[in-house]
Amino acid sequence: MDIPDVMTAIEISTPGGPEVLVPVTRPVPRPAAGELLVRVAAAGVNRPDVLQRRGFYPPPQGASDIPGLEIAGEVVAAGEGATHHIGSRVTALIAGGGYAEYAVAPAALALPVPDGLSMAEAAALPETLFTVWVNLFERGFAAEGDWVLVHGGTSGIGTTAITLCRLLGVKAIVTCGSDDKCAAALRLGAAAAINYKTQDFVAEVKRLTGGGGVNVVLDMVGGDYLPRNLSCLADDGRHVSIATQRGVSAELNILDVMRRRLTLTGSTLRPRAVAFKALVAEELRREVWPFVESGQMRPAMDRTFPLAQAAAAHAQMEAGDHVGKIVLVVDQP
Numbered sequence: 001m002d003i004p005d006v007m008t009a010i011e012i013s014t015p016g017g018p019e020v021l022v023p024v025t026r027p028v029p030r031p032a033a034g035e036l037l038v039r040v041a042a043a044g045v046n047r048p049d050v051l052q053r054r055g056f057y058p059p060p061q062g063a064s065d066i067p068g069l070e071i072a073g074e075v076v077a078a079g080e081g082a083t084h085h086i087g088s089r090v091t092a093l094i095a096g097g098g099y100a101e102y103a104v105a106p107a108a109l110a111l112p113v114p115d116g117l118s119m120a121e122a123a124a125l126p127e128t129l130f131t132v133w134v135n136l137f138e139r140g141f142a143a144e145g146d147w148v149l150v151h152g153g154t155s156g157i158g159t160t161a162i163t164l165c166r167l168l169g170v171k172a173i174v175t176c177g178s179d180d181k182c183a184a185a186l187r188l189g190a191a192a193a194i195n196y197k198t199q200d201f202v203a204e205v206k207r208l209t210g211g212g213g214v215n216v217v218l219d220m221v222g223g224d225y226l227p228r229n230l231s232c233l234a235d236d237g238r239h240v241s242i243a244t245q246r247g248v249s250a251e252l253n254i255l256d257v258m259r260r261r262l263t264l265t266g267s268t269l270r271p272r273a274v275a276f277k278a279l280v281a282e283e284l285r286r287e288v289w290p291f292v293e294s295g296q297m298r299p300a301m302d303r304t305f306p307l308a309q310a311a312a313a314h315a316q317m318e319a320g321d322h323v324g325k326i327v328l329v330v331d332q333p
Helices: 047-054 119-123 126-139 156-168 179-188 201-208 225-232 254-259 274-287 289-294 307-319
Strands: 006-012 021-027 035-045 070-078 089-093 102-106 110-112 147-150 171-176 192-195 214-219 233-241 263-266 301-306 325-329
Touching: 006 307, 021 307, 035 089, 035 119, 035 126, 035 307, 047 307, 070 102, 070 119, 089 102, 089 119, 089 126, 102 274, 110 274, 119 301, 119 325, 126 156, 126 214, 126 233, 126 263, 126 274, 147 156, 147 201, 156 171, 156 179, 156 325, 171 179, 171 201, 179 192, 192 201, 201 225, 214 225, 225 233, 274 289, 301 307, 307 325
Parallel strands: 147 171, 147 214, 171 192, 214 233, 233 263, 301 325
Antiparallel strands: 006 021, 035 070, 035 102, 035 325, 070 089, 089 110
């Protein structure tokens, strides 16, 4: 298979607004040991990409400076020890480099794209699936029959959490910023949806759970939401932080944490070692991928943009009106 020397990629010309995302010509990367070279058909757009563009979330050491944390496409080359067949269709979690015509991915983090799943849909899965699985089900120990509270119910994370909860018997309460978004969340399978602009989510959670509270909170808001989230938790509840959109500081009642035996935890995924992510990929392959292969799990898709319109895709995300994933698609011969 002929692989060109150069490709089109999207570069962050300087920290700033969506307009700083510009198409440039870059060398096609070469896969190292254990890596695949993927001809990218589609790349997911995620909130960390926006933070990187603004200058707040630099890539980990050794990762590409090109944004993009998830891709889908065709394997066109493999480094030493990589086990995927040339020509196979994969979707993969990567630490950067997705907004491009070619990207390298650790072979251990690549999952097969089943028939019936479009490349755009496949590219919308890895970042949110890995994040939700690690934080809601591993760190938060969500289990069948539990109640969970997920903020940002129509975001990529939120819609993925709703779908996983529905498939695994977990009752998801989500918060959304409009009645239309609440309706969309309910259609996806949320047990309940709260319009945080018109309702007190703490009071609603207590009402919905008969006063018992939720077993887990998955929080991407932070700041002053923390004490309110803790009020939503049942005894022995777990609070998992994955982002801090309303700030990195909060006050809490330590005695309340002690009395109710609450657990506060959280994580960031991108800087974690490939070896850790490979373990997660194996769990997803075993526990979640059968739902993907059967068609029971499909990402909620907002819209797609051509790669060259990455700036417009970021503007769409920052407008906050999207429901589900925003994906860049790459023209292929």
